[in-house]
Amino acid sequence: MSFFYERRQIVTPGDLLAEGDYLTGDNTYREDSKIYASRLGLVEYEGRKIHVVALNTFYLPSVEDQVIGKIIEVNMNGWTVDISSPYAATLRATEAFNKPFKPQRDDLTSFLDVGDLIIAKVVAFDRTRDPVLTIREPGLGKVTYGQIIRVSPAKIPRIIGRKGSMVNMLKKETECKITVGQNGLILISGKNPENERLAVMAIQKIEQEAHTSGLTDRVTEMLRKERGGIG
């Protein structure tokens, strides 16, 4: 039973993290009783479980995730949605209409057309099937205003913060509506462009410095300074 790295130390794929009676967490794998890292990231220990918090990843869908996607295709009975993951998602036509959907009567493009952005939730995904989305929940649906920025999906937990502390702080300080998609897309809509600019700047700072500590305080400080300068 032994650890080979300190907490928050950077490891590379193949680094031996621990030997003995431990559990594999995110981005790790086991070979016999040894636990190795499978991605570049920071080591975290959580009881007997060992995680590597990845510094760069792509988005792999997971059921219940909220994502922001773009319609790339209109099919007979639904839409194909790009959710910037290795797998393209589908949204069924029945999601859009309250009455039963009839292809000969209902025009799908009048509801969502190619290029439209949607906030959606993943309802099904596994190895054999492409992800299926839903928009029939409050807060989901077509995006009609605001601006979208893209960050690495690895940084999303940092942008949300512990129990939403970071994103709540951002909302309060910038007075913007911020919708975070687990796939790395973030929708920002504020009362004026200046507020939105501040939010974008803050999110970019968080993405840049995601692997450093004391980030929430630094971002708060930066936002207050910036706002003071304007006012």
Add this chain to the structure above:
Amino acid sequence: MTARIKLVDDNGIRTDGRKLNELRPIKLEVGVLSNADGSAYIEQGKNKILAAVYGPRDVHPRHLALPERALLRCRYHMAPFSVEERKPPAPSRREVELSKVIRESLEPAIFLEQFPRTSIDLFIEVLQADGGTRCAGVTAASLALADAGIPMKDLVVACATGKADGHLVLDLNDIEDKEGEADLPVAYMPNFNAVSLLQMDGLLTIEEFKQALDLSLDGCKQIYKLQKEALKAKYIAIREEVEECLQ
């Protein structure tokens, strides 16, 4: 043959001033291309090679997709200006073969089974060649894969040993490769002590082969350290900058 070039002089010094078991100077850089999902650049002696990774992403054409794992596709290509005499840009027999062996040397290191029905596309572009490009290509490619955030068992690192003027020499350069008696490129996963590529041309005795293999693995371990540093460098720099600001 008359007036052959002397590859190793009486003091055991090679044409470029190296000792027998000395690597060429290596420079590694990660994340050099912003349009690729992951990328790396290597300079090993006069070699200059770029590696870029896209994916995992949709497979095109569709019918190539595998139901149980990701498809790894690799293209090794030499730029027309990478060698002294212009090389036609179309893939030659040699490039097609190297694409295959490089792909096979990287496959065991990647968790392909985690991403069924997708493809991971790898491009290795040799900008300037000076012998040992397949090895430098593998070294750069595994960095690009790690940079793309693709889960891997280990980094793959490659290095060649050859025989020149009767001496075993580490990390062949172009002239030693062409004029020497043998060439033994090896790709290696250091944490598992596993060899994933082993080729040989020329002639070596069994005893020489064993020594050459050990020498190659030794070279691989040295390059492996550089690989890890290169991967971490970007993030450590940001962290230090932040810590400086705080003080």
